[in-house]
Amino acid sequence: MTTPESAPLPQINNLPGEAQPARQFRSLKELLDFASGKELAKSMEQMGDSGLAEPLPFPFLALVGQNDMKLALMLGLINPNVGGILLVGPRGTGKTTAVRSLLDLLPQTERSTCYYGCLPEDIETGGIDAVCPECAKKYAEGQPLTASDRVRLVELPLNARLEDVVGGIDERAATLRDERMRIKRGILAQADKNLLYIDEINLLSDEIIDAILDAAAQGIYTVRRGPVSATYRARFVLIGSMNPEEGKLRPQILDRFGLRVVVRGLENPDERLEAYRRVTAYMTNPRALINQYAGEINAANHELQEARAHLRHVRLSDDLASQAIQLIQKMGIDSLRAEITWFEAARAYAAADARELVSAQDLSAVARMALRLRRSAFMAEYFNQQQDEETELENLLNTLAAPPEREK
Numbered sequence: 001m002t003t004p005e006s007a008p009l010p011q012i013n014n015l016p017g018e019a020q021p022a023r024q025f026r027s028l029k030e031l032l033d034f035a036s037g038k039e040l041a042k043s044m045e046q047m048g049d050s051g052l053a054e055p056l057p058f059p060f061l062a063l064v065g066q067n068d069m070k071l072a073l074m075l076g077l078i079n080p081n082v083g084g085i086l087l088v089g090p091r092g093t094g095k096t097t098a099v100r101s102l103l104d105l106l107p108q109t110e111r112s113t114c115y116y117g118c119l120p121e122d123i124e125t126g127g128i129d130a131v132c133p134e135c136a137k138k139y140a141e142g143q144p145l146t147a148s149d150r151v152r153l154v155e156l157p158l159n160a161r162l163e164d165v166v167g168g169i170d171e172r173a174a175t176l177r178d179e180r181m182r183i184k185r186g187i188l189a190q191a192d193k194n195l196l197y198i199d200e201i202n203l204l205s206d207e208i209i210d211a212i213l214d215a216a217a218q219g220i221y222t223v224r225r226g227p228v229s230a231t232y233r234a235r236f237v238l239i240g241s242m243n244p245e246e247g248k249l250r251p252q253i254l255d256r257f258g259l260r261v262v263v264r265g266l267e268n269p270d271e272r273l274e275a276y277r278r279v280t281a282y283m284t285n286p287r288a289l290i291n292q293y294a295g296e297i298n299a300a301n302h303e304l305q306e307a308r309a310h311l312r313h314v315r316l317s318d319d320l321a322s323q324a325i326q327l328i329q330k331m332g333i334d335s336l337r338a339e340i341t342w343f344e345a346a347r348a349y350a351a352a353d354a355r356e357l358v359s360a361q362d363l364s365a366v367a368r369m370a371l372r373l374r375r376s377a378f379m380a381e382y383f384n385q386q387q388d389e390e391t392e393l394e395n396l397l398n399t400l401a402a403p404p405e406r407e408k
């Protein structure tokens, strides 16, 4: 058994700023093994309640255990096409802490520098009027409309109204001629090319959740307010968390999340102790703990960026794909999202290992999170009931008109 001393414990007496040499991770698995210290895992329930300021999130690599959750989140960073991540578990299991700690690892992306999100593609497809006047001027002068920027974590406030989410009329801009400028961007537009995190997603109203899921599925959405309308890109990785004790998620919503992780508290007492120590070190001096992990965080960042770039070279053979689809069918899963998510997650997993062909091992490493909670209890029950009904009906018909000696 791992003693707490053998884990990479923070040494808070180190000088601030003294980063350790960066460790090289050769695969996502290695990174995860490091990240969990192969030990602890309950997540940091103490952290969830302490109202931490975001600028200094708990280091992702210092989170103890919870490998499934960490893997799912990293796959989402490598390949946004996994189709969102749902974390299901009771309070105090570190779901929110883990999501916020992703701030350490967020990669670079190319994004519009304009408030209205204007892109060169808009001009290429819609002409110069498709962007705001300022961007039109920039474009004409040959200046770039985009710049490299870090992916951000956008959190949906629990009390958000539909208007906050999709956007609404900007009264101050009501006299402007450009329609796009008369609508205030909503949270969904701000989430473009970012991560959108929704805690307690099962408590959101239906109209808000439908708007979010539609935008997530299309990658684009249009707001109409009277005569004014505007269209925004909304290509984000949706991360939801929920406590099943506090309300169910409609099955059609559940289906629209790609990866599903069931998050439980840490079971191993050593892990709990290790988690406690790290949380205490963090609360005493967050910067010192963060500095302890600076080298590893840099290395992990680099790895994730490489994996993202490598992803487009990774493919899945037809042979393996059809075996996997047969397995899905054997499990009685109807939704096509099952294989899309499963294959995209396996591609991300292979990309993290710098391989170009998805292996059966890649598929099995991510199978549970892609396939769990997909079998419809309702449909299974429905078919069963229907079967029962058929049998009963047949029996009744048999007694009604049964010839005295029936063979079957």
Ligand SMILES: [Zn+2]
Pocket (backbone or CB within 6 Å): 114, 115, 116, 117, 118, 131, 132, 133, 134, 135, 136
């Ligand atoms: Zn613009």
